[in-house]
Amino acid sequence: MSPRDRSTNGPAERRLRRRVFLTALGLGLAAPFATRLARLVSAQAERPKRLFVFYVPHGAPPEHMNPVGSGASFSLEGSGVGVFGPLERWKHLTTVLRGLEIKDHSNHAAIRAVLTDGGDVSIDFAIARALETRPLVLGALPHRAGGLDADSFLVRDGEWVRPISNPVRAYDETFAGIGGGTGPDPVSDEVAFRNAALELTEGELDTLSRSLRGLTREEDKLARHLAAVRTLRAEIEMPPPGGGGTCTTRPAIARVDALRGNDDAFFLRDENFGAIAQAQVEIAANALLCGVTRVATIQNMYVNANVPFGHIGIPEGHHEPISHSLNGPGREKFARCQRWMYEQVARVAEILDVPDPEDPSHTALENSVLLVTSEIADGNGHLSRKAEVWVEGRAHQQFVPTVVIGGGGGALRGGQVIDFENRAHGDALLTIAQAMGAPMTSFGMNGRSPIAEMRA
Known part of the structure; x- marks a missing residue:
C-alpha cells in the first residue's frame, strides 16, 4: 500500500473531528476553516x-x-x-x-x-x-x-x-498570502488558516475550548493552539521588539x-x-x-x-x-x-x-x-x-x-x-x-x- 492510501482515521477520531467541526460551524465560521481546525485538534502529533x-x-x-x-x-x-x-x-x-x-x-x-x-x-x-x-x-x-x-x-x-x-x-x-500581497496562490493553505484563526473573537475561542472539555488530550492540543492565537494577536497589537519576528508581514530576505x-x-x-x-x-x-x-x-x-x-x-x-x-x-x-x-x-x-x-x-x-x-x-x-x-x-x-x-x-x-x-x-x-x-x-x-x- 502506498503512503497516500494509508489512514489512521478510526471511529473515535472521526467523532472528535465531527464535534469540533460542528461547533466551529455553529459559531458561523467558514467551512474550510472549521475543517482544518477539526483536523488540527485530532492530529496524532502533539x-x-x-x-x-x-x-x-x-x-x-x-x-x-x-x-x-x-x-x-x-x-x-x-x-x-x-x-x-x-x-x-x-x-x-x-x-x-x-x-x-x-x-x-x-x-x-x-x-x-x-x-x-x-x-x-x-x-x-x-x-x-x-x-x-x-x-x-x-x-x-x-x-x-x-x-x-x-x-x-x-x-x-x-x-x-x-x-x-x-x-x-x-x-x-x-x-503571497502574507501581508496582503498579490500574486499566485501560496504554497499551502497554512497562511489562510492562520489568518482565519486570528479573526476569532474571545467568545469564539472560549466556545471552542468548552467543546472539548473533559477530553484531556484533545483539550490540551486545542488549548495550545488557541493560546498561540492569543499570543500572536497580542504581538500584532504592539510594536515587535528588535525589528520583528512574526510573519504577519513577509520576511525580509x-x-x-x-x-x-x-x-x-x-x-x-x-x-x-x-x-x-x-x-x-x-x-x-x-x-x-x-x-x-x-x-x-x-x-x-x-x-x-x-x-x-x-x-x-x-x-x-x-x-x-x-x-x-x-x-x-x-x-x-x-x-x-x-x-x-x-x-x-x-x-x-x-x-x-x-x-x-x-x-x-x-x-x-x-x-x-x-x-x-x-x-x-x-x-x-x-x-x-x-x-x-x-x-x-x-x-x-x-x-x-x-x-x-x-x-x-x-x-x-x-x-x-x-x-x-x-x-x-x-x-x-x-x-x-x-x-x-x-x-x-x-x-x-x-x-x-x-x-x-x-x-x-
Whole structure:
C-alpha cells in the first residue's frame, strides 16, 4: 500500500473531528476553516513538526568528513577540512548515520532512490500528506545541455517533480498570502488558516475550548493552539521588539531582493549557483518558520553537475575534476565545496533555532527534522554504500553522508554517531516518516524496520 492510501482515521477520531467541526460551524465560521481546525485538534502529533530536506550531490571525501569519535562522544570539526563542521553548534541535536546503503542502486543513478527508495513517492511528499500540507520544492539547478533527465531528478509524487529554480518566483509564490500581497496562490493553505484563526473573537475561542472539555488530550492540543492565537494577536497589537519576528508581514530576505530584476537565463548560469542556493535556503527556512508549509526540500545541482565553485575561490568543475580527485590538494578542494553546502544547512538550523511560534516552550529546530544526504559515498569511488577507499597510500572508510538534525518534536534523539554495516537507507527514511507522524509501517522498496537508535 502506498503512503497516500494509508489512514489512521478510526471511529473515535472521526467523532472528535465531527464535534469540533460542528461547533466551529455553529459559531458561523467558514467551512474550510472549521475543517482544518477539526483536523488540527485530532492530529496524532502533539507538537508542531517541520521537515527540511537538503540534497548534496557527489558524496564527500571521508578523510575530511568522518566524525572524530563515536557514539555520543564525537566531534564534527576534527576531521581534516571538517565537512560536517558547520553543524558543531547543534551537535546535541545531530545524528550522523554512518554506513547506510542505497539498496538496489549505485553510482550517480542512485539519485532516483535517495528520497524514494525506489518507490513512486518521495519521503517529503509522503510526510507532507500526513501533515496535510503542500511541500515546497526548491532548487539551485544550473542549465544542463539537453535539459534535465532521469538522473537529474530527486523528488517524486507519481511523476518526477521539477523544483522551482528561480528564488524570486519562489519567494513571491510562497509568501503571497502574507501581508496582503498579490500574486499566485501560496504554497499551502497554512497562511489562510492562520489568518482565519486570528479573526476569532474571545467568545469564539472560549466556545471552542468548552467543546472539548473533559477530553484531556484533545483539550490540551486545542488549548495550545488557541493560546498561540492569543499570543500572536497580542504581538500584532504592539510594536515587535528588535525589528520583528512574526510573519504577519513577509520576511525580509536580502539575498532574494539582490536577485530581483534578472531574466530567466540568469538563474540557469553556473556562475550564479552560489547566490541562488543561498537565497533558496533563506526562503525554505522562513517558509517553515512562518508556517506557510511544513515540508521543504532543496535540490542542489544534480548528478554529474560540473558547476565551478568560484563563489568560494574554486574555479574547477564540481563533478570533474573536483569530486573525482584522488590527490590531497584536489580532495581538500572537494571537502571545501561540500563544507560550504553544510554551511547552508547550518543557516537553516540558525533560523529555526528560536522559540517555536506555535510551541514557545521548544525551539522550532527541536520540533523539526533536517535531513541532509547524497547519492554516493566518496566522489571518486561512486559507490552508494560503506566501503574502503585508498587515498595516497592510506585506507579510509567511505560512507554515504547522511545527517539528521533536530528533535522531530521530541520523537528523535540527537548527539550521536550510529554505525551500520550497509543497512538499508530506506529504514532511515521510514524512521523519519514515523517520527514526523506519517502512518506507515514501510517505505519504498527496502524500508521495513525503523532504526531504534534514532528514536528518543
